[in-house]
Amino acid sequence: xxxxxxxxxxxxxxxxxxxxxxxxxxxxxxxxxxxxxxxxxxxxxxxxxxxxxxxxxxxxxxxxxxxxxxxxxxxxxxxxxxxxxxxxxxxxxxxxxxxxxxxxxxxxxxxxxxxxxxxxxxxxxxxxxxxxxxxxxxxxxxxxxxxx
Numbered sequence: 001x002x003x004x005x006x007x008x009x010x011x012x013x014x015x016x017x018x019x020x021x022x023x024x025x026x027x028x029x030x031x032x033x034x035x036x037x038x039x040x041x042x043x044x045x046x047x048x049x050x051x052x053x054x055x056x057x058x059x060x061x062x063x064x065x066x067x068x069x070x071x072x073x074x075x076x077x078x079x080x081x082x083x084x085x086x087x088x089x090x091x092x093x094x095x096x097x098x099x100x101x102x103x104x105x106x107x108x109x110x111x112x113x114x115x116x117x118x119x120x121x122x123x124x125x126x127x128x129x130x131x132x133x134x135x136x137x138x139x140x141x142x143x144x145x146x147x148x
Contacts (some may be wrong), residue, residue, distance in 0.1 A: 002048050002084065003031035004146065007038050009055030009067030009101060014090050014131055018123075019054040021132040022088070022139050027146060037066055040073035048082045050117070050146060053105055054135075056090040056125075061100030071105065080114040086142070087120035088135050094126055118142045 004026055006019040016036065023032050035042075043049070056064055063071050087109075089102020099122040106120045121138040123131045 001027075001030050001146070002050050003033060004050045004052060005043070006032070006034045007051055007053045007055075007067070007070065008034065008036050009053070009064040009070075010036075011056060011058050011064045014125060015054040015056045015064070015088075018088055018090065018131050018135045019052070022052060022054070022135055025136060025139055025143065027143070030146065035070075038070035040070055040077060045077070045080060046082060049084075051083055051085040051109075051114075052088065053085060053102070053109075054088045054090075055101045055105060057095075057097055057099055057101040059097075061097030061104070063101045063104075071108070074105070074108055074112070077112055080109060080112040083109070083114040084117050084145075085109050085114050086117045088123065088138070089120055090123045090125055090131060092126045093124045098122065098124070117145045 008019045010016045087106045089099035091099035
C-alpha cells in the first residue's frame, strides 16, 4: 500500500489537529508521515504515494508560513502523476477568501497531473463545529480508496 503523507499548513494549530486526528483513522499497516515544515525535495516523486493536504487560509487568501516554501516549490514542479491526494481546507466564511489556500493547492495539484481521490473539504471554522469531527466524516466516506 502507498505511504500517506499529511502535509500541514497552519498558523494557529487547527489544521495540525485535523491532520493528527485523520492520521489515527488510516488503516493499520499503512505508513503514515506528517509534515509541518514540508520540503518537496524530501519526496521521491517517482514513487506512488498519497498526500493529504490539510491547510488553513490566512490573510487575503494566503498560505500559512510553514507551508509557503512547499507551495513555492510546487509551483515550479511539472509532474506529480504518481501522487494521489486529498485536500482538507479550513477557513472562515466571514472572509471573501474562504478556504482559498485549499482551493489553490487543489488546482495546483490537478494542473501537475496528481490524481484527486475526492473533492476538497472546506471547513468553516466560524460555525462552532469541531473541525476534526467534520474531517472525520469526510475521510471515512472515502478512506477505502487508500487500500489501492
